[in-house]
Amino acid sequence: MSIEEHHHHDESYAELRTKALESLLVEKGLIASNAIDDVVRTYEQDIGPMNGAKVVVKAWTDPEYKKRLLEEGTSAIEEVGFTGAQGAQIVVLENTDDIHNMVVCTLCSCYPWPVLGLPPSWYKSEAYRSRAVVEPRAVLKDFGLELDPAVNVRVWDSNSEIRYMVLPQRPAGTDGMTEEELIEIVGRDSMIGVAVVESPTSVR
């Protein structure tokens, strides 16, 4: 069969292919079914943006921790309990009134898995990968975020094994909130740098 004949790209075709591959590799004793189940469960349940949100809130509420996080991201994140594949070295970038950082991987879809989980579809899309480096402000507009021209936009192309995560600004009006409440408002997109964290009062 040629590639073109293969290429239906409906879910069922990929599903069929996956079943065939898994079945053959299991039969040859190369992979274990339960190991695959565990990988799936881990990324569905245990590793996701809630990890990064905990890191962000700790930085918002503990100035000494924030200092460590910005200087040595990997070890500061390990303090909170997060390590693993696609996070061998994590550099944390602080957004301020004057600087807005955002992260892309133009060559692939590299992403800090231990703190943010697996990347969302838009991060892996050709549109984001091609445009984020050349027209970041226009891309941010697609996300509903319009930045003042005075704000310096810093785009990080994640081309090496180093992974980047954004420390978003703590919104005004959140002084009385508990850490648990703060964790709830830190969205995944703010830690990639395509959104800001809104204060809960301004959301609705």
Place this chain on the structure above:
Amino acid sequence: MNGIHDMGGMHGFGEVTHEENEPVFHESWEGRVMGIRRSLVKHKIFEPYNFRFTVESLSPSEYLNSSYYERHLRAAENGAIAKGFITKEEMDERMEFFRQNPDALPERREDPKESEQIQKITFMLEPLHRDTGATPGFNVGDVVRARNINPQGHTRLPRYIRGKTGIVVKYYGNHDFPDIDMNGNKSEPQPIYSVQFDAEELWGATAEVNQLLFIDMWEGYIEPA
């Protein structure tokens, strides 16, 4: 390689569309692909190249017509075939079997020890720094030009950076050099830096205002400007 995967600055891909409350895996086969890929790490199926180069080597039309997990699936399958673990004929036959038997599922093999090993990979912290004794040839503040290289093998120097001038802003240590030539040859670890480029340097008069681009450059990617 100057492949379709090297997308920085390309036009024509449209708006970035954002899905609210997106699930981790949209279909269960995507999760299986993720698990298969991780399970195959210990079998070194992508050597002498790597997983990324296997994905990059898909034809441009197949690359663009495939989703992220479809690309990973094809790379895993192509790697397993290249290593001789499975054959293309076996794949065709097995697919035909599942086509005829849509309710059938792959047989199961349970191995608690293997799962333990794979969970270790998932949570392992593997430092990137290599103690080679190599001293960095550039200092923070140095003005550098990205080399104009066009290797056919794997590289992490994107086209839009080549030939452009920037400033070294940080030295990260010595990391494995990622480039792999067509014969599967690799080089020694090298110093790696964060290098800052002005948007205007990269995109000329059409650049957006007040923008900087940061990218990681191994020593071999840059020269004094």
